Amino acid sequence: MTFPGTPSNLRFRYRHVHATMFDYVKTSLVGLGWGDAGLPASDPANAAVNFATTPATYLEFQPDESGVKIAVNTVAITLGDEPASEDEEMGPGLQLVRFPVFVDIYGANQAISHSIASDVKHMLENHYQQVMDHTVSPPAPVDEQLELDKDDVMVMKPQAALSAQDFRRYWRVVKTLARVHYIGDAHV
């Protein structure tokens, strides 16, 4: 991993980090054969979905918080509360912020939920990339480093899943921290 060397002046960092994580998880899961419900059934991504299950639906928000019905095999990628930035010892002006990342999985059954969660856990372990600027299309990398450490990744079963009905009782959450290293903005 290479630490940043120049200020990126990235405005709305939280949203760009969120979008970067969403794109990474979604692209990876589609590549691993979980399909994309947002594409037609004839699309190659949905030609041979793992275990012949329903193609996954990818959301950037918690479906219940936005009044959206939860479809089978929904994968919601969200960030938690943004903590304070920390000064790092290496490099002038280098700062670190640790964003909590949540990947909520509503699988068709226990096995599907655990299988998706297992793939998500694996892709979140020891992954390094640049934060992507989503004000342009396609998104362009900025000089901010996003680090996902294996020591932060865990899979949990939420308490609410115990009393949930139908497939929502197979709800699993993969939690980790997205460590973003960046050069702090100059303040006059």
Place this chain on the structure above:
Amino acid sequence: MANANSEFDADAFRTGIRFVYNLAAPPVAEEQITFFYNSQLIYNTPVDGEDTPFDPQATVQRVAPRAVKNVPCGIEYFDAAHQEIVFGTVTASKIHVTLLDEDYQRVKGANYVVLGGEKYLYKVTEAPSGLFDVGLYVTHWTNENDT
């Protein structure tokens, strides 16, 4: 059609029902029910999953669908006033709007209605029912301002 009956005049039935609905409608045009659709916002820059752009200077083209008026329908009002509720629980006034199949197609997908100056948000449409080959749809709407 599967439920058609040769002795049942669907057009006459619809005409009769619409006569009753129009009879019960408020006499003041501005107080009659109007169906609205949310505006569609088209940005010239990339947007996220909630259709919000990342660039605060993004320009937006607002497309506002035309509101639909003069729709014959039956309206039931459920008042939430004078009911004791637990603090923090929202119990809003509601209306149920019943429409014939042809009229339902005119307003299907509406996001909110305005009736008597009050705005009601769309909640759900019941499973359709009917009489032979005439369909009936009951839609539920909740008052936006009630707490």
